[in-house]
Amino acid sequence: MGFFKKLSSSLRRGFGSDDYEIPVESSDYIQVQPEDTNRSKVIVRPFLLEDFEDIKPVIDSLREGYTVALVNIRPLRDRDLVELKRAINKLKKTCDAVDGDIAGFGDDWIAVVPAFASIHREQQVEDLKDNS
Numbered sequence: 001m002g003f004f005k006k007l008s009s010s011l012r013r014g015f016g017s018d019d020y021e022i023p024v025e026s027s028d029y030i031q032v033q034p035e036d037t038n039r040s041k042v043i044v045r046p047f048l049l050e051d052f053e054d055i056k057p058v059i060d061s062l063r064e065g066y067t068v069a070l071v072n073i074r075p076l077r078d079r080d081l082v083e084l085k086r087a088i089n090k091l092k093k094t095c096d097a098v099d100g101d102i103a104g105f106g107d108d109w110i111a112v113v114p115a116f117a118s119i120h121r122e123q124q125v126e127d128l129k130d131n132s
Contacts, residue, residue, distance in 0.1 A: 041066065042066055042067075042068060042116075042117075043061075043066055043067045043068070044067075044068045044070065045061060045067050045068070045069055045070070046069075046070045046071075046072065047069055047070065047071045047072065048071075048072045048075065049071055049072065049073050049075060049076040049084070049087060050075040050076060050079075051076065051083070052076075052083045052086055052087050054076075054087075055087045055090055055091065058071055058091065058112065059090065059091070059094045062091075062094055062095070062098060062100060062112055062114055063094070063098060064114075065098070065114045065115065065116070066114070067114070068111070068112070068113050068114075068117060069111070069112040069113075070109060070110075070111055071091075071109065071110040071111075071112060072108055072109060073087075073088075073108060073109070073110055074107075074108040077107075077108070088110070091110070091112055095112060098114055098115055099115040100112065100113055100114045100115055100117075101113050101117065101118050101119045102119070103119040103121065
């Protein structure tokens, strides 16, 4: 007698009835489709800010939680500093809301990351000399 048949008969005896049926062999199977793996991957995506309205796709991708946004602010900076400040403030508020992080690097780029990531910041050489 096979292992599974012995196990099945001993389980039936242990429960005291034949109400529980344990399949010994089955040629039927269920194929399980893998979950959408694109949602679990981190995407690093560049964005270009030419107008204040261009901030919407950046905010939407940040709220989804899987996108690290690299935002080129140069076109908006060259055109309208008031709109640039408004756009950056909106990004900061969204980062606070989703517990993300935001930092500028260079004169033309801003990095915006969701809650699972943080942005490394180095101290300047002068700060290190002052602490010595």
